[in-house]
Amino acid sequence: MTPIALHAGNPGPYTGEGNWTYLIDGDRPVLIDAGVGNTTHLDAIDAAVGDRQLHLVVTHAHSDHISGAQAIRERRPSTVLSKMPWPERDRELPWQPLQEGHVIATGQGDLHVIHTPGHAPDHICLWHAESRTVFVGDMLVQGTTVMIPASHRGSLVEYLRSLDRLLALDPARALPAHGPAIDDPAALIRHYVEHRAQRESQVKAALRDGARTIDELLARIYPGLQPALEPMARESLLAHLIKLESEGRAQSAASGWVLR
Ligand SMILES: [Zn+2]
Secondary structure, eight states: OOOEEEEOOOOBTTTBTOOEEEEEOSSSOEEEOOTTOOHHHHHHHHHHHTTSOOEEEOSOOSHHHHTTHHHHHHHOTTOEEEEOOOTTTSOSSOOEEOOTTOEEOOTTOOEEEEEOOSSSTTOEEEEETTTTEEEEETSOOTTSOOOOOGGGTOOHHHHHHHHHHHHHHOOSEEEESSSSOBSOHHHHHHHHHHHHHHHHHHHHHHHHTTOOSHHHHHHHHSTTOOGGGHHHHHHHHHHHHHHHHHTTSEEEETTEEEEO
């Protein structure tokens, strides 16, 4: 499996250096993720694909992954579009619905669809068994952790379960939408699991010490945090509280969050 990495040309505060999309060459080339419709990206797709029909597969409906689908389809009307449905977020395009277990044919072997919710409810990874390569979308990012947008259908419980599924594949290489290729995915996944367990311990300790609100947890657990990073930290804390609540270990009372 030798995918061609095509940069979406969209650096910014939420995307870092911007998104990677991956083109798998073949009779019908497969493009993983749409980018945002940046002209340099569209030109790179055209140069690589020529007049062949394109199959665009989107990992999830966050805008840096899906919003370019419209522009790609306008330039290349025969493009086949696939993703797992998230009706509230999917752009109005003729998507072919993907589900867990579906197989996508490429010129370099089959990709197996693995539903990996947690970062987003519709998130999928694509597994190429022969090369033990997994396209991970926003599941893994080398050098940082992944945002769980708890108030926008993110779920830490589901995310941890999805990490377990990735680990069980024993991948040799993970290709993420942000940052460089990951040569030891298992090590990064174990680090993530450990990091979340540590954060959970901090949340429980803060609740035990009397913190009751997200603001109070934020002040204790993230002292001195840059204001720009606060929204992400709040979402992360909420994700932990919801996880503890779903496990019967915390509850949201009139006075705020308390341990049970
Ligand atoms: Zn995302």
